[in-house]
Amino acid sequence: MPKRNSDNFITIKDIAALCGVSISTVSNVMNGKNNKVSKEVADRILATMEETGYKPNYLAKNLRAFSTKTIGVIVEDMIQFTTSPIVEGLMQCTEDAGYSVVIENMRLFGRWSDKWMHNDSLYKSALAAVMSKMDSLHVDGIIYIAGYEHEVVLKGRPENVPTIVVYASNPDPSIPCVKLDDEDGGYRAYKYLHSMGHRKIAIISGEAGNIHTVNRLRGIQKAMFEEGVLFDPSFVISQTWNKEGGYHGMKALDGKDITAVICFSDLIASGVYEYLLEHDLKPGKDLSIIGYDNHEVSQLLYPTLTTISLALEDLGNTAASWVIDKCEGRETEHKDNLEIRIPGELVERDSVVKL
Numbered sequence: 001m002p003k004r005n006s007d008n009f010i011t012i013k014d015i016a017a018l019c020g021v022s023i024s025t026v027s028n029v030m031n032g033k034n035n036k037v038s039k040e041v042a043d044r045i046l047a048t049m050e051e052t053g054y055k056p057n058y059l060a061k062n063l064r065a066f067s068t069k070t071i072g073v074i075v076e077d078m079i080q081f082t083t084s085p086i087v088e089g090l091m092q093c094t095e096d097a098g099y100s101v102v103i104e105n106m107r108l109f110g111r112w113s114d115k116w117m118h119n120d121s122l123y124k125s126a127l128a129a130v131m132s133k134m135d136s137l138h139v140d141g142i143i144y145i146a147g148y149e150h151e152v153v154l155k156g157r158p159e160n161v162p163t164i165v166v167y168a169s170n171p172d173p174s175i176p177c178v179k180l181d182d183e184d185g186g187y188r189a190y191k192y193l194h195s196m197g198h199r200k201i202a203i204i205s206g207e208a209g210n211i212h213t214v215n216r217l218r219g220i221q222k223a224m225f226e227e228g229v230l231f232d233p234s235f236v237i238s239q240t241w242n243k244e245g246g247y248h249g250m251k252a253l254d255g256k257d258i259t260a261v262i263c264f265s266d267l268i269a270s271g272v273y274e275y276l277l278e279h280d281l282k283p284g285k286d287l288s289i290i291g292y293d294n295h296e297v298s299q300l301l302y303p304t305l306t307t308i309s310l311a312l313e314d315l316g317n318t319a320a321s322w323v324i325d326k327c328e329g330r331e332t333e334h335k336d337n338l339e340i341r342i343p344g345e346l347v348e349r350d351s352v353v354k355l
Contacts, residue, residue, distance in 0.1 A: 072139035077109040080147040089316025104130040131156040141323035149211045162326035181341040185308040186219025197355030198260040204249035208238040246271020260288035266295040288352040303350035311342045
């Protein structure tokens with residue numbers, strides 16, 4: 001027999017667990033929808049409810065029926081440089097619409113570095129805690145913000161609460177996703193270098209298999225096909241996303257006949273700068289460089305770095321608009337589009353020379 005909680009209530013989850021059925025099955029029996037459940041199961045549920053003295057929590061039910069004008073925001077970690085602009089974008093939208101925001105920071109990187117990515121139990125424990133809090137706060141909608149693009153499975157989310165995922169994917173067809181258009185970014189980067197006369201272009205990407213890497217490469221290959229340029233895998237160097245990755249990536253390219261390099265992050269580009277300067281070569285003159293992210297480092301480098309910006313505020317604004325439209329019963333702008341891709345922009349600075 002489950003223990004009663006601090007309010008001395010047996011919950012619908014307890015009844016479902018005791019009967020070995022889903023919460024929705026118990027709910028159907030409670031609401032007289034016995035045609036959706038076999039008689040044997042319905043009888044077992046009713047007997048368990050009577051035995052445990054289960055009483056539906058009508059107060060919580062009524063709270064859910066009324067709008068609290070509150071959006072719950074769950075972030076994987078606020079320390080990720082992409083997270084703050086996304087939150088800023090959604091805050092602009094919620095403030096304009098008269099909604100409050102409750103932010104829960106799971107601190108996945110802060111607590112466990114990157115270990116949580118490969119440890120499902122760590123992730124589930126953090127997610128369960130914040131989902132429970134969202135349920136207790138009776139939020140009208142939920143926005144989940146990932147720290148990087150990957151697939152998230154939102155177990156335990158409150159029923160009938162509009163939910164959207166930002167910067168990641170979700171397999172649940174009822175939960176749309178708002179993501180960056182990385183394919184478009186790779187396409188723009190290559191097209192720009194090609195327009196500046198470059199044909200011998202190398203790429204220092206992030207880790208092979210990473211979703212951002214795959215999509216950006218796909219965009220580059222699309223642009224190369226349009227320009228009639230053959231793709232040469234030997235001109236692609238997979239590295240870590242940081243300065244060290246750029247340094248070692250450039251070292252691997254040393255001696256190759258190239259005039260430009262596309263870096264899949266501005267931090268990678270900073271490593272390329274360092275390698276070139278150590279070898280008495282000038283970035284933006286001896287080798288043209290284009291970065292990705294429009295990270296603050298892009299304007300601290302000399303010459304300043306041409307890069308692809310991330311439409312992070314737009315991601316947050318789009319997600320908040322979708323949730324608020326759902327909360328207020330309006331048709332959403334993107335309707336049944338379950339994957340909303342938002343392109344960035346080319347930020348032209350001084351690191352690319354025209355041939």
